Amino acid sequence: MRSSSAKFLALLCGASTALGCKSKEEPPAPPPPPADLLHVPSPDWRDQILYFVMTDRFANGNPGNDDQGAGEYGPQEEARYSGGDLAGIVSRLDYIQGLGATAVWVTPPVANQWWDPLVHYGGYHGYWARNFREVDAHLGTLEDYRSLSRALHGRGMYLVQDIVLNHMANCFRYVAYEADHVERHVQLNTGAKPACGPSQAPFDQWDPTNPAHRQAGIFHWTPSILDYQNPEQELNWQLSDLDDLNTSNPAVTAALKDSYNFWIREAGVDGFRVDTVFYVPPDLFKDFLFSKDPAHPGVLETARGLGKEGFLAFGEGFASDKPFEDTLSRKVASYMDDPVTGEALLPGMLQFPLYRTAGDVFARGHPTSELAHRLMNAREVFSRPHLMPTFLDNHDVDRFRAGGSEAALRQALVFMMTVPGIPVIYYGTEQDFTGRRSAMFQAGFESGGRDRFDTTAPLYTFIQELTALRKAHAVFRRGEPTVLRQNGVRGGVFAYKMEGEGDVAFVLFNTSDEETLLDNLETGLPEGSRLALLASVNGGTEATVGSQGRLSLKLPARAVRVFRPSGQGTPVPPASARITLNTASGGTVSQDFELSGTAVGLSSLRVVVDGALGSASEVTVGPDGTWRTLIRVASMVDPTVEHSLVAWSEAAGVLSETLTFRVSRTFAPLLTHEDPANDDTGPEGRYRYPSDLSWGSNHQGDFRRVTLLGSGTVLKLAFQMPRITTEWNPQNGFDHVAFTVFIDVPGREGLTVMPQQNSTLPAGMNWDYRLRAHGWSNALFSTDGASATSEGSPVSPAATLEVDAASGTVFFTLPGELFAGQSSLSGVKVYATTWDYDGGYRPLVPGTEQWKFGGGDGAVDPIVLDSTPVLTVP
Known part of the structure; x- marks a missing residue:
């Protein structure tokens, strides 16, 4: 443990500090409850x-508070209040506790701006505060x-409250900006409800046109962030027009401490999740958390005074690194510990880097080596990974199931429950939700007209089993991971060992949608050791470690x-067969090559x-014990990854040693389409x-310009646009546009309907795969279950995505597995369209609105802004 972690020892030991945090299987029983349960x-x-x-979308315990008469209530729309409330949560605690959760984290319960007419959206979510001290x-x-x-x-459960330090509601914004005359070009949000x-x-000194308010300096008088890479803008400008608090002003920090100390004292809150921490300076937390000022103490000081020695505070920093990088992870870490002094700041941070990589590997079929790196990198970068909440999705991003299969979700849940961190279950995951902010109760938004509190639902019972597993074995809660096997090429085997608390466990995945061979895994255990099965997905029995302490399994x-x-089992008998390879390991090839050996x-x-x-090849062994086969590499294109192969006999239970090789191939242009400029106005030119x-x-x-490139059976799409923008800080490197691409593979039966786009494909084409990608999502679907309203079934591996902002080009690379059975890409058809996406295709309305496309009726008109012709690979 780093020295900076010493002050957070209570967070790791909590109420059991006096017991010395001894190793335990079951979590220690909580102490007897106090007479008043407000503070524990x-x-x-x-x-x-x-x-x-x-809270607004979970459960409605008091319908009488749903509609406050300001036009803000409307459960038929995502933008308006649905009716969920605090009493509703209380009414469903049996449901939450039955799932295995031990704490509830609620969105900010504070008084919000109910309706913002400038953006046509409401504050049901809680992040647009009017008053930090009122419900x-x-x-x-x-x-x-x-x-x-x-x-x-x-x-015996706990309450975590979401809080905001960076901003309040949108009460003013700039239509132009002069830094020396901040009173000019101001638009006041006079129509906001319930008040401006x-x-x-x-915080009531918010008007930049008022000289006294300007003098008080409670807010930054700045416009919205234009460049998220500019530190001055990131810390001092408005995030999406939300009024930015001047946290360098002592009056502001004192009021923020007073406000959030109020909730600890008056509501018995046990922890805080701090929103948008990247938009305030890290040093703010030295004062906000630890201040000894008796008039305005830090929140951890207040909590300690009430017996909450281990009060948890964790921040939200939306940051996700590219594979095998950790620049943004280190930015996350800088809000936990001062990178210069090592002084502790926030006890934890949301594990955004792990979230992104877990989604890429489990939902989108990326190589498991990406997750191996991220898991082990966390041990290096973060001082307290066990205090970092881990999650698969949340209210700000697409649901995991919006682009990943249920099977992939089950794997991701197992991963989250068996690695360091505090697992977070986003409401509705256990009911297989795909809508980002759908309601759980019958009258709420996107509820389907029924309550969703089914304790027999398959994912509810599955999560029950996983929470029980984590609670029963301390090694998953407190142990340390060591990656034992990864696949650097594709989805497939991912294996790690958890060790600690006097225990060890092995967690093995096959992230592929086909059978995978785990070969020659070095366990470090004696030959013949028995492995008891604690949990499994898709079958499984106990296993036995083979010769040389290796484990080989068909998954x-x-x-x-x-x-x-x-424990120790029976000795492993000597193998009756043997396989050797003649081909040398470690070479690089550019075309198919011969593999030979003896058996x-x-x-x-x-x-x-x-x-x-x-796709394993069956090989006959000759009478003289020799054999040979051709290794085809048409679907392999990345020279940076190392491929592997093994010769195997399942019946005899023997394998060869592993051979590794690399493939160096180039992409060649197959077809280029020059698209007319400024035709992004819909099919009839009126959008x-x-x-x-x-x-x-x-x-x-x-x-x-649209270019199709190929290498063997790998297809790359290059979409050149007039300009790539990143004004909303998108994790995929582009925003304000969504690409929907349809792929037709020769010889297969497909569909012509374009899901959720009110249209069908041009004549002569049907689709087998559909790609939908925007700044925060990249999903691939098959036709299984697809219709005019349903996207179909998620496919893994999905396309990989790259952006070249300088040339205005977005690249998608479609893996060769999609074109299995094809000797080349000849005859493959591609049709691509654009729109934009925000929890669904952005609305289309007849008039002109700030966040909606205009010129049509989204209920019936095609959701197509620009499109290519059908492009056929020659």
């Missing part, structure tokens, strides 16, 4: 499992919040095996490349971009 000692947060609730009328009262706190504490401007002092598609050594005691064997049993200036004259949805 902190737990060991490593043992907790969070259930994240968007929003839609959610209930302070007494309702206290009731939730006491109800949780009475169950915060009601709490000193079904999307299988998971969680093993724990259970003793076998008449046939299989050659398995990159673990893929589904308009949203009126927000971030679109302006950028024409982000206007194809200018």
Whole structure:
């Protein structure tokens, strides 16, 4: 443990500090409850499992507070209040606790701006505060919040509150900006409901046209961020027009401490999740958390005074690195520990880097080596990885199931429950939600007209089993991971060992949608050791470690095996057969090559490349014991990755040593289409971009040139646009446009319907695969289950994505597995369209609005801004 972590020892030991944090299997039992359940000692947060609730969308316990008469209520729309409240959460605590969660994290319960007419959206989510010290009328009262706190504490559970330090609601914005005359070009949000401007002092001094308000300096008088790489803008400008607090002003920091100390004292909150921390300076947390000022103490000081020695505070920093990089991970870490002095700041941060990589590997079929790197890199970069909440999705991003299969979700859940961190279950995951902010209750948004609290739902019971597994074995809560096997080429085997608390466990995945061979895994255990099966997905039994301490298993598609050594078994008998390879390992090839070897005691064997049993070749062994086969490399293009192969006999239980090789191939242009400029106006030329200036004259949805490139059976698409924008800081490197691409593979039956786009494909084409990608999502679908309203079934591996901002080009590379059975790409057809996406294709309306496309009726008109002709590979 680093020296900076010493002050957070209580977070790791919680109420059991006096016991010395001894190794335990089951989490320690909480102490007897106090007479007043409002305040209870902190737990060991490593043992907790969070259930994240968007309060307005979870449960409605008091319909009488739904509609406050300001036009803000409308459960038929995502933008408006749906009716969930604090009493609703209390009414569903049996459901939450039954899932295995031990704490509830709620979105900010504070009084919000109910409706912003400038953006046509409401503050149901809680992040647009008017008053940091009042409960929003839609959610209930302070007494309702206290009731939730006491109800949780009475169950041995805990309450985490979402808080905001960076900004308040949008009460003013700039239509132009002069830094020396900040009173000019101001647009006041006079139509905001229930009022324009915060009601709490000193935040009620919010108007830049008022000289006294300007002099007070409570807010930064700045426009919205244009360049997220500019530190001055990131820290001092507005995030999406939200009024930016001047946290360098002592009056502001004092008021923020007072506001959030209020919730600790008055509501018994046990932890804080801090929103948008990248937009405030890290040093702010030295004061906000640790200040000894008796008039305005830091929140951790206040919590300690109430017996909450391990009060948890974790930040949200939306940062996800590219594979094998960690620049943004280190930015996340800089909010936990001062990178210069080592002084501790926030106890934890949300594990955004791990979130992105887990989605890439489990949902999108990226090589498992990417997740291996991210998991091990966390040990190096973060001082307290066990206090970093881990998650698969949340209210700001697409649901995992919006682009990943249920089988992939099950694997990702196992991963989250068996690695360091505090697991977070986003409400609705256990009911297989695909909508980002759908409601759980019958009358709420996108509920489907029914309650969604089904405790027999397959994912609910699956998560129950996983939470029980984590609680039963301390090694998953407190151990350290060591990666044992990864696939640098594709989805497939991912294996790691968790070790600690006097225990060890092995977690094995096959992230591929086909059978995979795990060969020659070095376990470090004696030959013949038995492995008890703790948990599994897609079958499984206990296993035995083979000769030289190695484990070899055939893993079904999307299988998971969680093993724990259970003692010594019978000795492994000597092998009756043997396989050797003649071809040298470690070479680089540019075309198909011959593999040869010898075999003793076998008449046939299989050659398995990159673990893929589904495409393994059957090879006959000659009478003289020799054999040979051709290794085809048409689907292999990346010279930086190392491929592997092994010769194997399942019947004899023998394998060769592993051979590695690399493939160096280049992409060649197959077809180029020059698309007319400025034809991004829909099929009939009448559509308009949203009126927000971030679109302006950028024409982000206007194809200018489309190039198809190929290497063997790998297809690369290059979409050149007039300009790539990143005004919303997208993780994929582009925003304000979504690409939807349809792929037709020769000889296959497909569909002509274009899901959710009110259209069909041009004549002569049907699709087998559909790619949908925007700044925060990259998903591939098959036709299985697809219709006019359904996207189909997620496919893995998905396309890989690259952006060259300098040339305005977005690249998608479609893996060769999609074109299995094709000797080349000849005859493959591609049809591409553009639009934009925000939890769904952005609305189309007849008029002009800031965040909606204009010039049509989105209920019936095609959701197509620009499109290519059908492009056929010659």
